Amino acid sequence: MMKSLSTAVGAAVFGFCSAVALADSHAPHWSYHGHEGPEYWGKIAAEFATCSAGKNQSPIDLSNVAEAELKRIEFDYRDGPLKLINNGHTVQVNVAPGSTITVNGHAYQLAQFHFHSPSEHTVEAKSFPLEAHFVHKDKDGNLAVVGVLFKEGAENAALAPIWAHLPTQQGKEMSVEGVTVSAKALLPENPEYYRYSGSLTTPPCSEGVTWLVMTEPLEVSKAQVERFRTLMGGDTNRPVQPLNARLPIK
Secondary structure (H helix, E strand, C coil): CCCCHHHHHHHHHHCCCCCCCCCCCCCCCCCCCHHHCHHHHHHHCHHHCHHHHCCCCCCCEECCCECCCCCCCEEECCCEEEEEEECCCCEEEECCCCCEEEECCEEEEEEEEEEECCCCCEECCECCCEEEEEEEECCCCCEEEEEEEEEECCCCCCCHHHHCCCCCCECCCEEEEEEEECCHHHCCCCCCEEEEEEECCCCCCCEEEEEEEECCCEEECHHHHHHHHHHHCCCCCCCCCCCCCCCCEC
8 A cells, every 4th residue: 555645744854855764673675776776666565666656756857848937936945053864865954944935825844955866857868966855845744845956066065064064874863063054055046947746756656746846057076976975875866757647847
């Protein structure tokens, strides 16, 4: 039986966009590699069946896009104390209440953001070395995820305070005294974005997630990418999924 989206949302906020919280001995184990990797997720456990059976899965390649007059996302992100967790699949920054986005008059609260390398979404079949996912939920538990792509270039100053404290120990939130983090500084100046309906990008791959992927990539240095990849043991991305009947808009 597939998990309900509301159940997945609760886990996603405290885990990451995958709706997986910290793994425990009773949770089905999945990975980005080998026989527990993405092509096998749907067979690992009954609650992961949507990973293979779903028709609106994420990520996707953003190439066949319809032009539309999308309203700007209204970002109201506030700086806050740096709280990090290495959950074994990514490094996640937990955000204090108060940061929000508004999309077409609908408000979502930012819960956390995390990273994937290489990028999960591609643009015209082009992959990027890093992607950040900003996970939000509304008052009813519906998810909206803002994706930000990073291209190789100069060191990213906004990432620096996070990268300076990347936790090597898994499973425990780490609070860094005297250090603040700015989610707003990790947003591009160009407000344009792609929008489509998709899913969580890791098990249980629940659908009904509103995806908002910013069109302008930010820069990140090769050294920053390699530090993250070394910590996580290599790739942390799900391959792109079939569009099926969907048509992303921009």
